[in-house]
Amino acid sequence: MNQPSPAASSVPSAPRPLWRDVLACAQLVCAVQDGTSLSAALPQAAARGRWDAAQRGAAQALSFAVLRRLGTARALLGQLHPKAIHPPLLRDLLHTALVLLQPDAEVHYAVYTVVDQTVQACKRTPALRHAAGFVNALLRRYLTRPREHPAPAAQSLQARWNHPDWWVQALQRAYPQQWQSILDVAQRRPTMTLRVNPRRVSRTAYVQALAAVGLRACVPADPALDQALLLEQAVAVERLPGFAQGWVSVQDAAAQYAAPLLDVHAGRRVLDACAAPGGKTAHLLERCDCDLLALDKDAARLQKVQETLQRLGLHARTLAADAAHPAAWWDGTPFDRILLDAPCSASGIVRRHPDIRWLRRADDIAALAATQAALLDALWPLLRRGGKLLYVTCSVFPQEGDEQARAFLRRHADAIASPAPGQLLPQQPHAGENPAAAAPVAQDGFFYALFTKSS
DSSP, X not given: OOOOOHHHHTSOOOOOOHHXXXXXXXXHHHHXXXXXXXXXXXXXXXXXXXXXXXXXXXXXXXXXXXXXTHHHHHHHHXXXXXXXXXXXXXXXXXXXXXXXXXXXXXXXXXXXXXXXXXXXXXXXXXXXXXXXXXXXXXXXXXXXXXXXXXXXXXXXXXXXXXXXXXXXXXXXXXXXXXXXXXXXXXXXXXOOEEEEOTXXXXXXXXXXXXXXXXXXXXXXXXXXXXXXXXXXSOOOGGGSTTTTTTSEEEOOTGGXXXXXXXXXXXXOEEEETTOTTOXXXXXXXXXOOOEEXXXXXXXXXXXXXXXXXXXXXXXXXXXXXXXXXXXXXXXXXXXXXXXXXXXXXXXXXXXXXXXXXXXXXXTHHHHHHHHHHHHHHHHGGGEEEEEEEEEEESOOOGGGTHHHHHHHHHHOXXXXXXXXXXXXXXBOOOTTSOTTSSSSOSBOOEEEEEEEEOO
């Protein structure tokens, strides 16, 4: 067998050219605009393009940056070339370049590097090769004559706030004083929040373990978040001490209210009705030994619950079934506690998933609210007298939150509203601020309603 020489094996690989990342990002943005979620588009594109881990990570980071500014990029491209651009991949290659050319872009490159590498992406892609000259001319015209057009922000709500017009208008109606703050937070990178597994390590000991590898973390001031840590800087989970051994999980601070609110004690019979991907299931089991059934109608996503529990050294019964139809799976024994983390618009987590804003449609909200009401009504009879049901959504739209909770109470005379946070709005400190300076500060948008069944 031929062996590589020491000299050959020590030669570092050539750095990946920017045009590859720009093209990969355009492919992902194009998929999102065609209706595919980024979580589905990314592995598909990576498999087709045989991306390594570094390219996959770069493409994801760049696509996040572009999707957060897609409204502005659409407006700019419309100014530069009012006619439709085909194929869609070319359109989104230009969207990507226009975002990178902004002075306050999340990812910084020299402007002429962006132009050159975008042109290279065209030249190296057979379907776009014909457009290299057009792309070069359009981007250089933008750089040399930027004041010929009005600011994109003046064109529409979408151009100013980088959300669809209907989304901005819905927030304006619901939160006359806070809507701008909500949209501003959606444009910022989120704080990485951890949940320490007390069955494996104490929070104090884990802070020390982080410090030993050069990572700093803050303890939130809210005592309800007694397992949470806010990292000063986001890192890959592989850099977290003991992650593979189940010491810690990644979970937003707002999501960590669910387990303490449900107030589960050892031996209680608990249903997690829409359990995937398993973060809240695991949190409940980290706090006590209970008889927990993790239910989800998506068998593939339920596998993620099982993998999470295995990593953390926890156990629950899992079942692939539809919570809305308990006659098909319920054994007739009432539950002491029910967690309903209901399907929703995910409008409260768009800072983490910027594709959501472009995938949702205005009429989705009413349809999702109907699904949530059906789940609440189907699960309420499964709760014993004196038991508690916690309704949760990661939404900021009132139809999925306060309006849903009030409608449920009107339909069920035996339901008593118990103290719960209600609507938590997304919050994120500006760069340089301590994310744990107040509680809660760095968090997604969530809604919580807790109902007790009268005895």
